[in-house]
Amino acid sequence: MQASPMPPEPLAPDAAGCRGESLGHRPRSALVVEPDPAQAELIAAVLREQGCLSAQVATAEAAIADFDRRRPDILFIAADLPGMDGLAATREIKRLAAGRFLPIMLLAHKRDEALLLSSVESGADDFLLKPLEPGLIKARIMVMERVCELQHRVSERKRTIAAMLENERVEQALAERVLSRAVEERNVVMDRLDLLQRSAAIFSGDIVLTQHLPDGGLRLLVGDFTGHGLAAAVAALPIADAFHAMTVKGVSDISLLTELNRKLFQLLPTDRFMAAILVTVPASCTELRWWNGGMPSGWLRTANGLRELTAHALPLGILPDLPCDEVARRVHVRRGDRLLLMTDGLLEAHDTQDEMFVHAGLRQSLASWAPGMPLLPTLREALDAHLAGTEQADDIAIVDLPIEPSIFARRVRLSGQRPRVGWDVAIVLEDERLKSQPTLETLLDPLGLAEGLRKEMVTLETIFTELYSNALEHGVLKLDSSLKATSEGFATFYRERARRLDDLRGARVSVEIRFEPSGEGGCVWLRIWDSGEGFSEESVRALWSDPARPWGRGIPLARELCDTLEFQGNGSQVEATYRW
Amino acid sequence: MGVTARSDAEKSQVIISVDGRFDFSQHKAFREAYKDASGKSTKFVVDLSDASYLDSSALGMLLLLREFVGADPKRVRITGANEDVARVLKIANFDKLFTVG
Numbered sequence: 150m151q152a153s154p155m156p157p158e159p160l161a162p163d164a165a166g167c168r169g170e171s172l173g174h175r176p177r178s179a180l181v182v183e184p185d186p187a188q189a190e191l192i193a194a195v196l197r198e199q200g201c202l203s204a205q206v207a208t209a210e211a212a213i214a215d216f217d218r219r220r221p222d223i224l225f226i227a228a229d230l231p232g233m234d235g236l237a238a239t240r241e242i243k244r245l246a247a248g249r250f251l252p253i254m255l256l257a258h259k260r261d262e263a264l265l266l267s268s269v270e271s272g273a274d275d276f277l278l279k280p281l282e283p284g285l286i287k288a289r290i291m292v293m294e295r296v297c298e299l300q301h302r303v304s305e306r307k308r309t310i311a312a313m314l315e316n317e318r319v320e321q322a323l324a325e326r327v328l329s330r331a332v333e334e335r336n337v338v339m340d341r342l343d344l345l346q347r348s349a350a351i352f353s354g355d356i357v358l359t360q361h362l363p364d365g366g367l368r369l370l371v372g373d374f375t376g377h378g379l380a381a382a383v384a385a386l387p388i389a390d391a392f393h394a395m396t397v398k399g400v401s402d403i404s405l406l407t408e409l410n411r412k413l414f415q416l417l418p419t420d421r422f423m424a425a426i427l428v429t430v431p432a433s434c435t436e437l438r439w440w441n442g443g444m445p446s447g448w449l450r451t452a453n454g455l456r457e458l459t460a461h462a463l464p465l466g467i468l469p470d471l472p473c474d475e476v477a478r479r480v481h482v483r484r485g486d487r488l489l490l491m492t493d494g495l496l497e498a499h500d501t502q503d504e505m506f507v508h509a510g511l512r513q514s515l516a517s518w519a520p521g522m523p524l525l526p527t528l529r530e531a532l533d534a535h536l537a538g539t540e541q542a543d544d545i546a547i548v549d550l551p552i553e554p555s556i557f558a559r560r561v562r563l564s565g566q567r568p569r570v571g572w573d574v575a576i577v578l579e580d581e582r583l584k585s586q587p588t589l590e591t592l593l594d595p596l597g598l599a600e601g602l603r604k605e606m607v608t609l610e611t612i613f614t615e616l617y618s619n620a621l622e623h624g625v626l627k628l629d630s631s632l633k634a635t636s637e638g639f640a641t642f643y644r645e646r647a648r649r650l651d652d653l654r655g656a657r658v659s660v661e662i663r664f665e666p667s668g669e670g671g672c673v674w675l676r677i678w679d680s681g682e683g684f685s686e687e688s689v690r691a692l693w694s695d696p697a698r699p700w701g702r703g704i705p706l707a708r709e710l711c712d713t714l715e716f717q718g719n720g721s722q723v724e725a726t727y728r729w
Numbered sequence: 730m731g732v733t734a735r736s737d738a739e740k741s742q743v744i745i746s747v748d749g750r751f752d753f754s755q756h757k758a759f760r761e762a763y764k765d766a767s768g769k770s771t772k773f774v775v776d777l778s779d780a781s782y783l784d785s786s787a788l789g790m791l792l793l794l795r796e797f798v799g800a801d802p803k804r805v806r807i808t809g810a811n812e813d814v815a816r817v818l819k820i821a822n823f824d825k826l827f828t829v830g
Contacts, residue, residue: 493817
């Protein structure tokens with residue numbers, strides 16, 4: 150054995166701090182693939198000196214066949230081998246090592262530069278030139294020890310990071326579950342609306358909240374926090390709390406929005422906010438109130454066309470207070486209409502050509518929307534086609550809501566075991582509200598109060614309509630009934646009625662209805678008073694003597710039906726009772 | 730791509746131009762563009778002529794600039810927005826907080 154220029158010890162690399170760790174990762178077993186026993190023994194001797202066991206085989210085939218059993222830490226292989234050559238064997242053995250770091254030293258003859266290059270390409274980590282010298286072999290083994298050590302540390306670190314990431318992911322998924330349950334658990338009628346929600350991160354910055362109002366009507370909020378992920382999601386909890394608590398109490402749209410805005414302004418930093426669209430559908434199912442602060446337009450599909458609910462306000466959480474003139478907008482709806490709300494993740498979803506969905510599929514989908522039909526399936530299909538081959542960049546939420554009785558809270562049915570106790574209801578209608586005439590049914594039914602009056606409803610309805618019309622037409626609008634004496638005048642009367650209704654400022658009709666049950670029957674007491682100046686009861690009384698007049702019949706009719714009917718306050722207030 | 734700031738000392742005005750996507754990656758550069766100016770007197774023009782896209786974090790950055798100038802809507806003007814960018818500004822109703830156009 151030649152004298153080695155290297156000291157026999159230490160074996161570990163000198164790199165700072167790794168000596169202690171490195172001892173465990175030094176090659177322990179080697180495989181030498183060399184047909185010349187003398188050369189093979191030379192390597193084995195150096196390995197022994199380094200404390201490394203070695204086995205020797207003469208062919209690549211034998212090395213491959215034995216590889217799994219031996220699992221060597223380092224491999225020496227001759228370039229020239231009978232049968233499969235060293236390069237092909239290197240390739241195969243690297244494949245068998247399957248990602249485990251296994252240094253392979255190719256043993257080659259001098260001056261074969263092309264071979265040396267292709268040895269590196271085939272996966273060999275280093276080479277030794279023949280004839281072999283023990284000193285060089287030892288030096289190369291030590292270099293390989295260092296590489297092994299580095300490799301080991303890298304893969305340890307990779308494993309640690311992967312484990313931490315996995316742990317993080319599991320914990321986030323758990324937190325998300327808890328949070329989204331807390332946010333969503335109080336939602337109502339989620340089975341009645343079509344919903345698509347896709348998150349870019351584990352946590353979504355989009356929220357959908359639904360709750361019933363005391364009258365059974367439905368309130369819906371779709372919100373989009375700036376950004377996504379945990380930071381966006383945590384603020385959702387207090388927002389959901391306030392939304393549910395205030396809606397159940399019947400707090401108005403603007404009061405709710407004011408509170409949400411105040412909360413978000415306190416919670417979020419300056420550059421964070423929540424865009425939101427709030428929609429309330431009262432149980433009468435005749436109108437829809439909406440407020441849009443920084444969300445993409447909502448779309449209402451009615452039998453007559455498409456109505457856009459454009460953003461008219463700032464997102465919530467930017468200014469300390471909502472502007473004091475903020476109001477919810479109103480739009481007429483009918484059963485069978487549908488409402489579509491979305492977050493901007495949908496508009497801005499980019500396809501592989503970097504085109505946004507708002508310019509691609511959205512318009513066409515809206516244009517193809519048939520009245521009474523859900524649009525979400527069409528939209529989902531168009532979106533999937535649009536997003537094919539891309540990664541989702543932002544949270545997407547789409548809500549498709551049918552305007553139909555099944556979205557409202559089921560009313561408490563009073564029939565059967567209805568409580569035999571009375572009630573008292575008062576309502577004040579002003580200006581705009583006076584344009585459509587209420588009926589007893591629409592006033593009382595949402596509260597479940599019409600039930601007890603059902604048998605007498607036709608009569609009660611007549612009394613109510615006559616007295617209400619009188620208060621409106623003569624008290625508030627100051628119309629002269631005698632106009633109706635001619636058919637031309639009749640038309641003039643109603644034209645004038647419509648014109649004056651359009652012009653109302655500060656006009657008011659108040660209604661109070663009280664019910665007292667008694668045995669199987671009961672008594673309804675009705676009071677209607679208006680903001681007008683009144684009229685003389687004398688003139689009213691004078692009218693009912695002529696049965697042939699085509700006008701002025703309302704009050705006499707009501708008087709016929711009622712048990713008592715009395716005008717007060719110069720005719721601007723009337724009280725009636727009806728018993729059965 | 731990026732944010733450049735030009736200072737017009739005469740008009741005591743800083744013109745911040747955003748090129749390419751105006752999103753969170755511009756956060757630092759956008760902040761750099763105004764942080765050394767005097768928040769009390771300088772006017773800012775945010776030129777979005779070359780901005781291809783603007784997301785909600787960019788809206789957040791504009792809100793930070795607004796805070797920097799003490800929420801005076803006349804002190805920050807946003808100009809040159811293309812159709813996509815203008816749509817985002819319009820949906821957010823930022824014309825209520827800034828001079829847009």
